[in-house]
Amino acid sequence: MKFKINRNQLIQGVQGVMKAISSRTTIPILTGVKMTVDSGGMTLTGSDSDISIERFIPAEENGEINLEVQTPGSIILQARYFSEIVKKLPDETVEIEVGERFETQMRSGASEFSLIGLDPEEYPRLPQVEEQNVFSIQGDLLKMMIRQTVFAVSTSETRPILTGVNWSLEDGQLTCVATDSHRLAQRTVKINSNATELSFRNVVIPGKSLNELSKIVEDSEELVQIVVTNNQILFKTKNTLFFSRLLDGNFPDTSKLLPGDSKTTLVLGTKELLQAIDRASLLAREGRNNVVKLVTLNENELEISSNSPEIGKVFEHVAITSMVGEELKISFNAKYMMEALKAMDCSEIKILFTGAMRPFLIEPQSGDSIKQLILPVRTY
Amino acid sequence: MGEQNQKRRIILHVDMNCFYASVECAFDPSLQGKPLAIAGDVEDRRGIVVTCSYEAREFGIKPPMPLWEAKRLCRHLLVKKPDFQKYKAMSARMFQLLREYTDLVEPVSIDEGYMELTYVKADPLFIAYDIQRRLKDELGLPSSIGVAPNKFLAKMASDMKKPMGITILRKRDIPKILWPLEVGEMHGIGKKTEHKLNEYDIFTIGDLAKEDSYAMKQRFGVNGVKMWERANGIDERKVDPDSANDYQSIGHSTTLKEDTVSQTMLSAVFSRLAESVERRLRQKQVVSSAIQIVIRYANRHTITRSKKLENPIQEKEKIYENAWQLFKKHWNGEPIRLLGVTALDLVERDSAYIQLDLFHYHEEKRREDLTKALDAIRKKYGDKAIQKGNNKKCKE
Numbered sequence: 001m002k003f004k005i006n007r008n009q010l011i012q013g014v015q016g017v018m019k020a021i022s023s024r025t026t027i028p029i030l031t032g033v034k035m036t037v038d039s040g041g042m043t044l045t046g047s048d049s050d051i052s053i054e055r056f057i058p059a060e061e062n063g064e065i066n067l068e069v070q071t072p073g074s075i076i077l078q079a080r081y082f083s084e085i086v087k088k089l090p091d092e093t094v095e096i097e098v099g100e101r102f103e104t105q106m107r108s109g110a111s112e113f114s115l116i117g118l119d120p121e122e123y124p125r126l127p128q129v130e131e132q133n134v135f136s137i138q139g140d141l142l143k144m145m146i147r148q149t150v151f152a153v154s155t156s157e158t159r160p161i162l163t164g165v166n167w168s169l170e171d172g173q174l175t176c177v178a179t180d181s182h183r184l185a186q187r188t189v190k191i192n193s194n195a196t197e198l199s200f201r202n203v204v205i206p207g208k209s210l211n212e213l214s215k216i217v218e219d220s221e222e223l224v225q226i227v228v229t230n231n232q233i234l235f236k237t238k239n240t241l242f243f244s245r246l247l248d249g250n251f252p253d254t255s256k257l258l259p260g261d262s263k264t265t266l267v268l269g270t271k272e273l274l275q276a277i278d279r280a281s282l283l284a285r286e287g288r289n290n291v292v293k294l295v296t297l298n299e300n301e302l303e304i305s306s307n308s309p310e311i312g313k314v315f316e317h318v319a320i321t322s323m324v325g326e327e328l329k330i331s332f333n334a335k336y337m338m339e340a341l342k343a344m345d346c347s348e349i350k351i352l353f354t355g356a357m358r359p360f361l362i363e364p365q366s367g368d369s370i371k372q373l374i375l376p377v378r379t380y
Numbered sequence: 381m382g383e384q385n386q387k388r389r390i391i392l393h394v395d396m397n398c399f400y401a402s403v404e405c406a407f408d409p410s411l412q413g414k415p416l417a418i419a420g421d422v423e424d425r426r427g428i429v430v431t432c433s434y435e436a437r438e439f440g441i442k443p444p445m446p447l448w449e450a451k452r453l454c455r456h457l458l459v460k461k462p463d464f465q466k467y468k469a470m471s472a473r474m475f476q477l478l479r480e481y482t483d484l485v486e487p488v489s490i491d492e493g494y495m496e497l498t499y500v501k502a503d504p505l506f507i508a509y510d511i512q513r514r515l516k517d518e519l520g521l522p523s524s525i526g527v528a529p530n531k532f533l534a535k536m537a538s539d540m541k542k543p544m545g546i547t548i549l550r551k552r553d554i555p556k557i558l559w560p561l562e563v564g565e566m567h568g569i570g571k572k573t574e575h576k577l578n579e580y581d582i583f584t585i586g587d588l589a590k591e592d593s594y595a596m597k598q599r600f601g602v603n604g605v606k607m608w609e610r611a612n613g614i615d616e617r618k619v620d621p622d623s624a625n626d627y628q629s630i631g632h633s634t635t636l637k638e639d640t641v642s643q644t645m646l647s648a649v650f651s652r653l654a655e656s657v658e659r660r661l662r663q664k665q666v667v668s669s670a671i672q673i674v675i676r677y678a679n680r681h682t683i684t685r686s687k688k689l690e691n692p693i694q695e696k697e698k699i700y701e702n703a704w705q706l707f708k709k710h711w712n713g714e715p716i717r718l719l720g721v722t723a724l725d726l727v728e729r730d731s732a733y734i735q736l737d738l739f740h741y742h743e744e745k746r747r748e749d750l751t752k753a754l755d756a757i758r759k760k761y762g763d764k765a766i767q768k769g770n771n772k773k774c775k776e
Binding site: 179183331380 | 667692694729730731732733734735736737738739741
């Protein structure tokens with residue numbers, strides 16, 4: 001194998017797949033990055049067996065020559081060293097040549113590296129994904145959906161299924177739900193797909209995969225194609241394939257957990273509430289569930305407070321747009337509330353309470369495409 | 381530098397000599413001058429000498445020695461069961477006496493405490509003699525007192541002359557008095573740490589003092605720096621009168637009647653320990669957010685393991701459940717000699733919260749109603765008016 005490549009293109013390509021490569025893996029060959037070149041261009045692959053990323057650099061793009069291939073071929077190089085070297089090479093182009101026993105020469109300007117390569121035949125095959133269930137979403141919307149749900153996944157392994165976000169598609173509507181059993185985040189999106197008959201349930205994507213995916217997808221209107229199979233999900237952008245394993249098991253049915261009625265309904269500014277809670281939580285101790293208290297005062301005001309016996313107290317009044325229903329006193333974890341409020345991308349929200357010992361629901365003032373559910377705390 | 385202006389600190393460490401035995405002698409003068417041991421269950425293997433008089437020590441008896449061994453060493457040894465109510469009452473009188481000199485009295489345990497005399501005008505040595513004399517005359521209790529510029533040195537000093545000693549330890553005395561001592565003699569250094577220090581060729585406190593503090597940090601972490609500072613007579617800790625009120629942990633442990641691998645027996649032991657821990661959590665009105673267990677194997681190898689809890693607990697069932705889970709995870713199947721359960725991260729019950737769970741909040745609600753009803757009844761008719769039934773019987 002022998003080829004010349006634009007160094008910037010190579011840097012971007014390698015960094016793209018590095019997100020899937022972990023130095024802590026049980027399969028040693030996965031600490032490497034796989035490169036394959038042919039006349040069409042170069043394919044880079046990285047994987048930690050949960051996530052796999054494949055990135056393509058076309059030989060020619062928009063009239064620019066990215067790489068010149070002399071002899072096609074394939075090689076695996078230690079990802080950590082290779083990516084650092086590429087970043088620091090002196091010239092605008094890099095020449096890479098692989099010998100018979102996978103010894104690899106990299107030349108750039110006056111610099112020359114010899115690296116020991118590995119047999120590309122040893123690399124595990126990427127999941128074979130049959131492209132039956134395909135739909136697509138705009139990149140910026142996909143990123144937003146991830147941001148609005150993934151923070152609520154569980155970090156505890158006691159119920160592994162809750163470490164993922166549950167995706168389901170029905171009647172052209174995609175629903176994403178995450179819960180760690182203390183709060184729940186749900187986002188629904190209409191899918192503009194010609195495949196309206198497409199539907200699936202219980203597709204549970206590990207939170208970690210979605211976080212990585214979010215870094216790769218560009219914040220643009222460009223469409224991301226999504227392919228769902230039994231145990232894998234594939235996200236396709238222009239030059240990148242992102243595969244993730246799906247979690248085994250049944251995600252609990254959360255549709256019945258969302259309260260339908262409300263005893264107290266508040267409408268108020270998202271930012272105002274977020275800032276008040278943020279201040280109150282300064283005195284709420286992490287070790288004691290980080291508790292702040294919300295008390296309705298009248299139709300125009302509520303009070304946020306927090307009290308740590310050995311530190312001090314804080315009280316703050318927050319103006320509200322409206323209040324309907326019973327008076328209410330409720331205590332909850334400030335961190336859950338702040339994360340939920342940050343996920344709401346609207347200036348006014350509606351909070352529906354059904355009692356001090358029951359979950360409450362946060363929705364946009366109009367519409368219900370985002371639902372954030374939080375369970376309160378009770379005194380011991 | 382500020383150091384120049386700082387008032388030179390004067391700390392007393394008051395340590396009662398063989399406290400339990402001394403209290404018994406004070407109540408029953410016929411015991412005075414006789415070998416006396418305070419020990420747990422007399423007929424049981426668990427009968428261990430908790431403390432003993434100096435007369436008993438002359439026979440080579442020292443705590444924590446099994447009672448049968450102590451009796452072999454001294455046939456006419458007098459043995460009394462511990463009476464903690466009596467000791468607590470006496471301890472309270474002792475600290476009351478110390479507080480007559482300054483408010484800055486920090487009880488460390490039932491029979492020892494620190495006093496800060498930095499801001500007291502009278503001569504500290506005079507006060508020390510006065511305290512010792514009054515403890516003996518008014519309460520009938522012997523004590524040893526250390527006088528030094530910080531807590532660590534005061535503690536080391538009170539240990540030097542027993543019984544009825546008063547020792548002054550100045551910074552300038554450190555090389556002569558402290559440094560020749562074996563490093564294990566240092567307060568805060570246990571057998572394990574001593575052994576580790578020896579591996580680095582540190583045998584005396586002097587060896588430790590002359591080590592490089594950075595090297596100590598590398599080897600022993602923050603603790604290493606502390607040890608090094610202490611060896612050099614540095615200890616900035618304040619005398620804190622409230623420190624005894626922050627209960628950091630509540631634990632119970634028990635030596636088994638015989639070494640065992642029987643899960644039924646071990647589980648029963650954990651139940652009993654959980655019960656004791658619960659009782660004390662209730663007494664102190666605190667809840668715990670972390671549980672720790674101790675396992676000592678027949679070969680004395682000892683491990684401690686702990687876990688954080690999602691929500692604070694107080695009930696014996698939950699303490700047992702978590703302790704048993706930890707035990708099952710970490711027990712290597714070898715015979716066990718001792719088990720312990722400790723509740724950590726204690727928070728006052730009134731300021732503790734429980735995070736409700738999406739899948740179970742309905743049950744919580746019901747339990748809350750029940751607890752409220754029980755509390756109301758107890759408030760009206762007293763604590764014993766109503767109790768929850770035995771859980772096992774109630775299980776459907």
